[in-house]
Amino acid sequence: xxxxxxxxxxxxxxxxxxxELASYATAKDxxxxxxxxxxxxxxxxxxAIVSGFFAxxxxxxxxxxxx
Numbered sequence: 001x002x003x004x005x006x007x008x009x010x011x012x013x014x015x016x017x018x019x020e021l022a023s024y025a026t027a028k029d030x031x032x033x034x035x036x037x038x039x040x041x042x043x044x045x046x047x048a049i050v051s052g053f054f055a056x057x058x059x060x061x062x063x064x065x066x067x
């Protein structure tokens with residue numbers, strides 16, 4: 001039994017996680033490698049901002065289908 005609308009919601013959740021996890025780790029590595037910043041609150045905040053942007057970009061198609 002499938003609940004109506006669950007497939008697009010699951011697809012969207014998967015896309016958000018894909019965008020967040022991959023971009024956060026990559027952004028953090030790049031901030032540490034190419035800037036004089038050290039691993040701390042600033043690097044984590046900047047990485048989270050980048051991650052949030054890519055999560056939004058990845059989830060937009062699923063949001064449109066879901067709506």
